[in-house]
Amino acid sequence: MTVLIPQSLHDALAAATANPDAQIIQGGTDLMVEVNFNHRKPTDVIALRRVDEIRNYVVTADKKNVVIGSGLPYREMEHGELAQLLPALAQAARTVGSPQIRAAGSIGGNLGTCSPAGDALPVLSALDAVINLQTATTSREISVHDFMVGVKRNARQPGELIVSATLPIINGWQGYAKVGVRNAMVISIASCCLVIDREKGSIGVALGSVGPTIIRCRETEQWLAMQIDLKNISIVAPNLLKEFGDRVAKESKPIDDHRSTAAYRRHAVATLSRRLLTRANTQ
Template sequence: VEINFNHRKPTDVIALRLVDELKSVQIDTKKSQVTIGAGLPYQQMEHGEIARHLPALAQAARTVGSPQIRSAGSIGGNLGTCSPAGDALPVLSALDATVNLQSAEASRSVSVHDFMVGVKRNARLPGEIIVSTTLPIVSGWQGYAKVGVRNAMVISVASCCLVVNRANGTIAVALGAVGPTIIRCRETESWLASQMNLKTKATISANLLQEFGDRIANESKPIDDHRSTATYRRHAVSVLARRLLTRANSQ
C-alpha cells in the first residue's frame, strides 16, 4: 500500500511469498504452543488444526478482506505493517505471542508487546525478516470480534480479542484500532479477576458486565478520523468486550 501511494520507493523487492519455509505450521502439544510461519495465508488459518487450537485467530482470519486477500495476506504482513487496525494483532496480544525474527547473522524472539512500538512502527532491525510467530494453546475460551463501516471487506473501526484461561483463572483483553497500537487492558483484566472466579463459567450480573465494558472503554485511546469518531470507537469496544465476555461464560 505504501509503495502504491508513493510513501516508499524501494530499489529492490524480494518476494518472500515464494519462500515455502515461511508458510510452515508447527503444533507442539507437549509445549502447548503453535508456531505459524509469517507467510502462511489467512485462508489456511480459518479451519483445521489452527482453528481448533487457536479459535480466536481463525475468527480474525475470516474477517480479513476478501477471499482473494485471505489467500495472500498473512500474520507477517500484519506484524510488518503494524497498523493498529490489523485484524490478527489483537489476537497475538491477548495470547502473549512471540515474534521470531531472522537475519543473516542471528535469530531472536521478541514479545509481541515489545515488537509493536507505535503507529506502523515495529522493533524489526535492518536486515531482519519476520520468520514466524509462536502462540500458546490456552485451556479455556477465546474469541474475536470487530466492527467496521460495513459487514465485510472493511478495515476495522474497532476490534477486540478476549481470552479466558480457565487453568489459571485469568483473562486477557486486547483492543485494535482504538489507539496508536494494540492496547492490552491490563487494569480491567486484574479488576475482573478480583470480581469473579474465572476458572469456571458463572452468571455475570448486568452491573458487573456494564462496569467491565466501561472500564474497557476507559482504557482505549481512540481518535477521530475519516472512518469513525473517538466517541463511537469507545462505545464499540465496550459493546464488543461485553459480548465476548458473555459468550465466554455461556459457551
C-alpha cells in the same frame, strides 16, 4: 529495481542480511497499495512467496504452543486444526478483506505494517504471542507487546526477517469481534480479542483501532479477576458486565479520524468486550 526471489529460508535470510535496506514483500496486500500510491519506491525487493518454511505452522512437541510461519496466508487459519487450536485467530482471519486478500495476506505482513487496525494483532496481544526474528547469523524472540511500538512502527531491525509467531494453546475460551462500516472488506473501526485461560484463571483483553497501537486492558483484566473466579466462570451479573465494558472503554485511547469518532469507538469497544465476555460464559 532488483527483485530477489529466494527459494528457501536460508537464502532469504542471507539476502536480507546482505541487503538490510531491501524491501521485504510477502503477500503484497499492504505493500503494493503503498507502491501504487507512490508512498514507497523500493529499489531492491526480496519476495518471500516461495519460501515454504514460513508458509506453514507447527504444534510444538509438548502441545503447548503453535508456531505460525510469518508467510502463512489467512485462508489457512480460517478452518481445520489451526482454527480449532486458535479460534480467535480464525475469527480474526475470516474478517480480513476478501477471499483474494486472505489467500495472499499473512501475519508477517500484519506485523510488518503494524497498523493499529491489523486484525491479527489483538489476537497476538491477548494471547501474549512471541515474535521470532532472524538474520543470517542471529535469532531473537521478542514479546508482541515490545514488538509493536507505535502507529505502523515495530521493533524489527534492518536485515531481520519476521520468521514466525509463537502462540500458546490455552485451555479456556477465546474470541475476536470487530466493528466496521459494513460486514466484509472493511478495515476495523474498533476491535477486541478476549481470552480466558481457565487453567491459570486469567483473562486477556486486547483492543485494535483505538490507540496508536494495540492496547492491552491490564487494569480491567486485574479488576475482573478479583470479581469472578475465571477458573469456573459462570454467568456474569449484569452490573459486573456493564462495569467491565465501561472499564475497557476507559483504557482505550481512540481518536476522531476519517473512519469514525473517538466517542463511537469507546462505545464500540465497551459493547464488543461485553459481548465477548457473555459469549465466553455461554459457549
